Structures are given as structure tokens and as C-alpha cells.
Amino acid sequence: MSESNVQDQTVPAATPEPGRLTKGVSEFFKSPAAVIGFGTLIVICGLAVFAPWISPQNPYDLMQLDIMDGRLAPGSESMTGMVYYLGTDSQGRDILSGMLYGLRTSLMVGVLSAFAAAIIGTTAGLFAAYMGRRTETVIMRLVDLQLSFPTILMALMMLAILGKGVINVVIALIIAEWATYARTVRSTALVEREKEYVEAARMLRLPGWRILFKHLLPNCLAPVIVIATMQVARAIGLEATLSFLGLGASVTEPSLGMLISTGYQYLLTGLYWISFFPGIALLVTIVSINLVGDRLRDVLNPRNAS
Amino acid sequence: MVTSIIRRLIQALFVILAMTIIVFIGVNVIGNPVDILINPDANQAERARVIAHYGLDQPIWKQYLMFLQGLLHGDFGDSFVYGRPALGLILERMPATLELAITALGIALVVGLPLGLYAGLYPKRVSSKLIMSASILGFSLPTFWVGLMLIMVFSVELGWLPTNGRGPTMELLGTQWSFLTGEGLRHLLLPAFNLALFKTSLILRLTRAGVQEVLPQDYIKFARAKGVREGRIIGVHVLKNLMIPVVTIIGLEFGSLIAFSVVTESIFAWPGMGKLIIDSINLLDRPVIVAYLMMMVVLFVVLNFIIDICYTILDPRVRLDAKA
Numbered sequence: 001m002s003e004s005n006v007q008d009q010t011v012p013a014a015t016p017e018p019g020r021l022t023k024g025v026s027e028f029f030k031s032p033a034a035v036i037g038f039g040t041l042i043v044i045c046g047l048a049v050f051a052p053w054i055s056p057q058n059p060y061d062l063m064q065l066d067i068m069d070g071r072l073a074p075g076s077e078s079m080t081g082m083v084y085y086l087g088t089d090s091q092g093r094d095i096l097s098g099m100l101y102g103l104r105t106s107l108m109v110g111v112l113s114a115f116a117a118a119i120i121g122t123t124a125g126l127f128a129a130y131m132g133r134r135t136e137t138v139i140m141r142l143v144d145l146q147l148s149f150p151t152i153l154m155a156l157m158m159l160a161i162l163g164k165g166v167i168n169v170v171i172a173l174i175i176a177e178w179a180t181y182a183r184t185v186r187s188t189a190l191v192e193r194e195k196e197y198v199e200a201a202r203m204l205r206l207p208g209w210r211i212l213f214k215h216l217l218p219n220c221l222a223p224v225i226v227i228a229t230m231q232v233a234r235a236i237g238l239e240a241t242l243s244f245l246g247l248g249a250s251v252t253e254p255s256l257g258m259l260i261s262t263g264y265q266y267l268l269t270g271l272y273w274i275s276f277f278p279g280i281a282l283l284v285t286i287v288s289i290n291l292v293g294d295r296l297r298d299v300l301n302p303r304n305a306s
Numbered sequence: 307m308v309t310s311i312i313r314r315l316i317q318a319l320f321v322i323l324a325m326t327i328i329v330f331i332g333v334n335v336i337g338n339p340v341d342i343l344i345n346p347d348a349n350q351a352e353r354a355r356v357i358a359h360y361g362l363d364q365p366i367w368k369q370y371l372m373f374l375q376g377l378l379h380g381d382f383g384d385s386f387v388y389g390r391p392a393l394g395l396i397l398e399r400m401p402a403t404l405e406l407a408i409t410a411l412g413i414a415l416v417v418g419l420p421l422g423l424y425a426g427l428y429p430k431r432v433s434s435k436l437i438m439s440a441s442i443l444g445f446s447l448p449t450f451w452v453g454l455m456l457i458m459v460f461s462v463e464l465g466w467l468p469t470n471g472r473g474p475t476m477e478l479l480g481t482q483w484s485f486l487t488g489e490g491l492r493h494l495l496l497p498a499f500n501l502a503l504f505k506t507s508l509i510l511r512l513t514r515a516g517v518q519e520v521l522p523q524d525y526i527k528f529a530r531a532k533g534v535r536e537g538r539i540i541g542v543h544v545l546k547n548l549m550i551p552v553v554t555i556i557g558l559e560f561g562s563l564i565a566f567s568v569v570t571e572s573i574f575a576w577p578g579m580g581k582l583i584i585d586s587i588n589l590l591d592r593p594v595i596v597a598y599l600m601m602m603v604v605l606f607v608v609l610n611f612i613i614d615i616c617y618t619i620l621d622p623r624v625r626l627d628a629k630a
Contacts, residue, residue, distance in 0.1 A: 145321060148610050150562040152569075153602055160587050160595045161332035237448045244450045245572055245584050260451060264573070268469065272458055279451040287446045 027299045037291025044285055048103040055097035059254070095273060098259050099281050105255035106285065109166065110236040113173035118228045120174065121181025126212050126220065128182065129189035139182065146179035155238060159247045166239075166255070169248045173235050181227060188220040222300040229293035233286045240282055256282045314614055318607045325603040330373050333596055377600060383593035387586070392597040396579055403578035406570065407563040409494055410501035411556065418506040419552070422513025427540065429518070437510070444507030449566065453500040453573040460496060467496050470575035497574040501567055505559055512555055516548040523547075557613040561606050 029035055052058070088094055128139040146154065158172035192198065193216065201211045240257030242248040244264075249255035254262065256278045263274025364372070376382060382392040425434040461469040520526065521544070529539050568580035575581065579598065586594040 145324060148321070149602075149606055150565045152562075153565040153606075156565075156568065156583065156587070157329070157332070157599055160583075160599065164587075233446070237446075240448055241450055241569055245569065246588055247584075257450075260454065264454060267454055267458055268462060272462075275451070275454050276458075279448070279454065282448055282451065283446065286448070287443070290442070290446055 024299055028295055031295050031298075033291050034295035037288040037295070040284060040288040041292060044103065044288065045107065047100055048107050051097075051100035051104050055094075055100040057094040057097040059093045059098040059101050093254075095259070095277055098254055099256065099278050102254055102256040102259055102278060103281060103285070105166065105249060105253070106236045106239060106257075106282070109170055109173070109239040109255070110232040113170045113177065113235045113239075114228050114231040116170075117174045117177040117231065118181050118224055121178035122185045122217070122220070122224055124178065125182040125185030126189055126216060129186045129193055130208070130212055130216065136186075140186065143179040143182050143186075146176075147183070151176045151234070151238065152241070155242060156247075159242065164247050166249050169239055169242050172242075173238060176238075177231055177235070180231070181224060184223045184227060185220050188223055189216050192216055192219045226293060226297045226300055229289060229296055233289035233293065236282070236289070237286055310618075311615065314611060318611045321607050322603060325607075326374060326377060326600065327370070329596060329599050329603075330370050333592065382597035382600070385586075385591050385594050387589055387591045387594075392593040393601075395594060396582065396597055396601060399577060399579045399582050402576060403564060403567050403571070403580060405494070406497055406501060406567055406576060406578060407560065409498040410505065410563055410567075411560060413498055413502035414505035414509050415556070417502070418509030419513055422510040423517060423540070423545075425510070426514040426517025426521070429514075438514070441507040441510045444503050444510075447503065449500065449504060450569045450573055452503055453497075453570060456496050456500055457573070468493050469496075497570050497576050500573070501563060501570045504566070505563065508559065509552065509555065512551060513548060516551055517544060520544050520547045553616065554613060557609060557616065561609045564605065565602065 029038075047054070124139050124143075128136040154176035155169070155172040158175055159168055162168040162171060198211060198215055201215050206215075239248055239255065240260070243255050243257030244261040246261065249258040259278040260275045260282070263271070263276075263278070267275055380393050384390060385392050385395055388395055421437050425437045428434050457469050460467045526539060526543055529543055534543075564579075567576075567578060568584060570576065571578045571580035572584050579601075582594065583598045585591070586598070
């Protein structure tokens, strides 16, 4: 009797408490929408990474394109016996292959710009909160200035100055998006700065950079992760929009937006597939990233964690 | 009140000044001003003449002052493509863009507000959940792709609506408007709906969030306990308290509607400012680009200024100088 009692008490102590990460992960996958979004995203990333190996054709290699195969309907067969499952565009490019390669460009632009903007914006926000006074005023005025104009206008402004091209689109997106991070990180860091662990670190006379990056930064990261996820989706959408307007990717190395743009002129004659399928790919990518981001926000929000 | 308005006005002027510096540095220091200001087809003698004419041989601060001077006179130089003053070209196309943006805002309000109200009042209903899912789609769908699909369905497949241009216009107050003619209205419908989609989702979600915030308040409970009709509670108590965030968003989003009309105008060949700027960037028509950018800067600063003033009038608790 007494023996079993002792055992009962020791059982919970024996199993280690699950860590915050494991808890967060299991919390994340409780939502079916997040699971679907995450799964789709994995597939999309896989397709983009392995595009050169799985796509039927290299759409950027002009030697492989046959102008005679231009504007074929989905399911048509080429002269060499290759099947164009989703049809071809005006230059005889296989739409499916174009989409897989375009996905690469889109994801790269999205991740690269969101990541760079996150680093710049977070650093600026941390500095503003930690230094205070002049530094804070200057940085936050810049942020206010930036945020009073819509992203697309900032991006257009940058592209008007820098000129067209994918690299310039990435630069424009970084410049247009860093301010969001700076503002959020600053407001989080302002709260964190007053907490005891920062005071303790100051008492220990740790160098400022160490307090900033080793103590404050990890505690401000949750909102950054959420914003960065959403920004990847936004950046992909913006890149596609800018490429559609003819300011981003080139015609010979099309991104998803560029593919949609080339199909635009044929839409009126009923050749829907050149624009339609890349658009679906774009939509699925953006929605799945947003689903993941939405769930991340719920899981990482300290108000929800009880 | 007056002092805070003046202070805000000075701030607004500083923002405009800061943006002139940014645009000036962008165009004259990062970009090559010779490429920007001179037609690439010009010969050597012509180049030298234009460089002297624009004062590009002057020190940079002097150039900036000249740029500012031109700005104050509304002189951005002549467009390379049209050979006419850049600012005039833009002003000429402004009514088309305004017409599109205002119609889109109207659609967004008429659709978004009632649906958001419904979804907020009856959150458990299946129809509400459908509305909310649809609004997520409205956020995620890229505007330009939706535009193409609208053309595909309504113009190509069904043949109901025209795909490009403004259609016949009618004169009112000295400018041409599409919405006054039946045919023009048909031209306006698709682009306006396309532009409205994103904002509809935004207003819908904002309204729903607002309703859910207002409903548990004590004054609603009190009104219910007092026996006020449900219709009056919704129409007066809920709606009135909802209006402040909605009005702000309308003001803020109006500017972004004008910026985003770049995309819609390009798809539907709507002859507004947005189409002009994209054409100008593609043709390197720099005077028009600079004029457009400065115009948008002034527009946004003025809009933000108006919103801030409206804030204090709508909600006396908000103080303009509280931020400082």
C-alpha cells in the first residue's frame, strides 16, 4: 500500500518536463489549418530546391526551347515526344518547368529580403530602445517617415532610382520593409529593458553589445519570427507584382510574376494557361505561408501562453 | 488645438523636405543625372548644352537648391516621351485615378462594413466563418492575378464587361469622368472591383474586430437591460463606436489605394497616373518619375495631416501633442 503510494509520487518526477520548444511545436500542430499550410510549404520548398532535377525542361536555357512549340494547350505533346502537362508559353517554354524555376526565384527573393530586413530592422530597433535619447529619436523618426508611405510606393521609388532587375527588387523590398521590424522590436525591447535580468547584467558591468545581443535580443525574437514569416509572403507577392509590371525579373529568366505577365496578352484570345497556373502556384505559396504565420502568432503570443 | 495643428504642420513640412532630399540624392547621386535628365539619343553638343542648362556642372548643394526652386514652381522639366511639362501630364491623369480609387473605396465600404458587422454579431454561424475565410483569401490573392482572372471570366468567357480603357467620358467641373455615362460605368466596374478586393477584406476584418470589442462593453449591456431595441443597439451604440477606427483606416487606405492603382491601371489599361508612372519607369522618362514621386509624397503627407486633425475632432481624448 505505502509502496505503491511512493511509486505514484515518483512517476511524475521521473518523466522530464517537456521543454518550451517541444511544447510550442506540439501546440503549433494542434491547428489543422497550420498543419496543412506547413505541409504544403514543405512540398513547395522541396519543389523549388529540386527544380533542376525534377522539371522536364530547363526553361532558362534558350537552346531547349522550341519556338514551334509555342502556345500549346495543356497536355499537348512536343515534336520530340515530351508532354507539356500545363501547356507552353509564347516562346515554347514548358509552363510547369517555368513555374518550378519561377518558384525558386520567388522564394529566394522572399526569404532573402525578409531575412535581411529582419536583421537590419531588429538591430535598429534594439539600438533605439537601448540607447534612447538622440539615437532613438533619429531612428524612430526614420521609421515613422518610412511607414507613412505604402510599401509598393517605396518599392516603386527605389526601382525608379536603381533601375529594373531582381537584385534591385530585393534591395527595394529590404528598404521598404525594415521599418516594421524596427518599430516592433523597439516596443518589445522597451519593456524588456526594464526587467531585472537586464539590470543584473548592467550591475555585472557587461559590455553594452553583450547585453543587447545576448540578453535583450533573444527575448525580443518571438514577434520578429512572426513578422518575418508574414513578410516572406508579402515579399513574394510584391516581387510578383513588380515583375508583372515589368520592373523585376527578365523575360529570359522569368519568375512567377513574369510568367503571369507574359500570359496576360494571350488571355484575351482565350489562352488562359500561361497566366492561370503560375497564378495558382503563387496563391498556394502565399496562402500556406500566411497560414503558418497566423498559427505562429497564436503560439508565440505571450498572452496566449498560460 | 491651434498650437498643436501648427506644430503638426511644421512636422509635415519637414517630412516633405526630407523626402525631397531623399529623391534628390536618389536621382542625382545614386543614379547618374546625365542619364536621367538627358535623352540618351542626344549628341555630344546637345549633351553639353543640357548639362549647362540643368546646372549639372554646379556644386551639389547648389543643384539641390535649384531642384527645390523648380519644385516650388511646379517645374520638373519636360517629359522625354510627350515633350510636355511633366507635372501637367500627371495632373491631367489624376481625375481618372481618383475616380477609380473613390469607386473602389465605396465598394469596399458597402461590401465590407455590413459583412464585417454580420460576422461580428454572429461569430458562431457557418456563414460568418465562410465570410472570414473568404477575407483571408482576399488578403492573400495577388491583386494583379485577380485582375487577370476577372478579365478572363467576365470579359473573355462571359463577354459581359469591357477589358480596357475608360470608355466614353462626360465633362463635369472642367474634367472628364467615366461614371457619368453608362458605357463608362461598365468600364469602371471591373477595375474598381479589382482594386477594392484587398480593402474590402481589411474593412471587413476591422469591423468584425471592432464589433467584438464593443459588444461586451457595459454600455451595451446596460442598453439591453434597459430594453432598447436590438436594431437601435446595433445601429447606434455599436456602429457609432466602430466608426473611429474605420474612419482612420479609410483615410490611411485611400492613399494606399492611389498607390496600388498602379497595378490595376496597368492591367485594365486605365489611363491614370499609375499607368503613366509604370510606362515612364519602363521608358526612363525621368522628369515624369520625379514629378510623380514628389506628388505622392505631398499627397501622403497631406492625407496623414488631415487624418491626425480628424482624430482630435472625432475623439477628444486623442491629443496631437501627446506623442511628442
